[in-house]
Amino acid sequence: MINYILRRLVTAALLIVAVSMVTFAIFFLIPKAAHADPAEMYVGKSATPRDVEATRVKLGLDKPIYIQYTKFVKGLVVGRDYNSGPTVTHCSAPCFGYSFRTDREVWPLLLDRLPVTISLAIGAALMWLIGGVAGGVISALRRGKFSDRAVMVLALAGVSLPVYFTGLVFQSLFVHEWKIFKGGEYINFVDDPLGWANKLFLAWVSLALLFAANYARLTRATMLETLGEDYIRTARAKGLKERVVVGKHAMRAVLTPIVTIFGLDLGTLLGGAILTERVFSLPGIGKLSVDAVTQKDLPIILGATLFASFFIVMANLIVDLLYAVIDPRVRLS
């Protein structure tokens, strides 16, 4: 078991290094290929060639790509000094560099946005997990009956309707028309938990609808398959109550694929839910990335991308470890 965990940890670490290399290459090699100069992007169009050159030296963009990468990684691990002649600015670890536009450090920017994204992701995740799995189980147990059809139609609708549609409809109905929920700025959980939930609720529902559909369908399919297994017949033959047969014996097997996609979905969402954050004007990481893209703010894009990939890799790692907890057969191999 320890071996298994160690192996997974090493794989995850290597994966993050690989992702950072690829991301770095994309963001610093591709502008070069397109004859765009990051230093020029940084200083703006009105700058003199001398300013551009100074910036290039300050950011280390005059060095070969592998040295730039080493410095970048060093910055992430121990921090980094930017030397522009008279002044030396220190960027403490983990240093993702400075925003081209606001000259602020990227890392605090990301940290600032993270609570919003986490709030959105966790709330929505709980909703779709509970709603989707419950819907799927009901559907499977009442296969072919009205409730099965109803859940499946809902699931189809949920997966077909994009967030920018449901989100806007919800907002126009519940916020503007009926005034059940308040619009306005995002509120921190620590400041006002009720206001926080009030602001996020519609965003949770819109996002959850999209995911719950997949969970309901996956749960239904796995549950139907599991209920046909021999060990379910054995459980019934023992004289167990149907509730125990389904709720314990069958659910245990249904959980495996659910945990897998749940981990991955949650990991992806923690990297920023771009559409939802935009539709509900939530200042999360997704919104930060979109804004950075429109402003060609390379360090923020790079930072947000690495941040997101970190979450995805971590989610994968956790799923792998949970697998071993759920399925004892995994522990051996």
Next chain:
Amino acid sequence: MSSSLLTDAVPNPGGSGSKPAQSFLDVRDLRIHFKTDDGIVKAVDGLTFQLERGQTLGIVGESGSGKSVTSLGILGLHRRGSAQISGEVWLDGEELIGAAPERVRLLRGNKMSMIFQDPLTAMHPYYTIGAQIIEAYRVHHKVSKSEAKKRAIEMLDRVGIPQPQRRVDDYPHQFSGGMRQRAMIAMSLVNNPELLIADEPTTALDVTVQAQILDLIRDLQSEFNSAVIIITHDLGVVAEVADDILVMYGGKCVEQTTAEAIFRRPEHPYAWGLLSSMPRVDREVRDRLVPIKGNPPSLINLPSGCSFHPRCPYVQRNGIPCKTVEPTLAEGTPEHGVACHIPPAERNAIFKSDIAPNL
């Protein structure tokens, strides 16, 4: 032999109003039909038999002859929606087909229990062997987990699993096939069932282990004086353990007698076929085995008359109405029921001249 075979060979018309039986297990005119898109599958169609405590009944037949469906029916494991079940199953004076599902659930795993064919798929892969046995015990006994665990270890020890204290915490995939079947048996016997149904208990095992498992079932049976039904397609297995034999074909019983009689003088042509296709190691390999021609019948559309007639080599000798009239077990004697139209004397003659020399 104490079991009274064929006291009730003719289907009992009394329905649920009839008196409780004298036998420990009394199955009367059991019919289990499934509605499908293609028609009604008559998986079991009018099965009647009795079984006493301490006795073993072997139910023999090809795949799809209704053996397993029968056993699941006795345990009440068919879904009420898809299966139409009629007839009566009396267990120790209590009728089960018409009983409340909750009542049958309380008997299941407790007074009557089942050993399944493939212990790898029949045990839950995510729970330890111990946890599964403990669960089986605690459904029917109000005891603490540690007491139940003690009982589980005792049962594992009883079925011959070495180091049961350690192995009780292993998962099914950590057991070998034979050990898994032993664990399955331990789980089935944990509540001292009075009726034990073993559905192909040795089919998934290699031959050396088969004999051990059969010995084990026999030992445990004599210890607890339980009634045992062994379901198999392997006549060698029933020869070893069964007192009585019931040969099933197409959802019906075609021959019903003692184990001894089925080997000494089988009367139904289908039983002859089964015996002729059984390999024998104690004989010279002179000839090929004689298979039964054709395939098992469709249970949706059974052949008219005797459902074995399309495969029977002796069909319509001397104008016997094999294709039109359905034979009943009464064509034989009360001790040896045979559902075959060939007159008894002729059956005997055919067996002596054609079949016996090749067995």
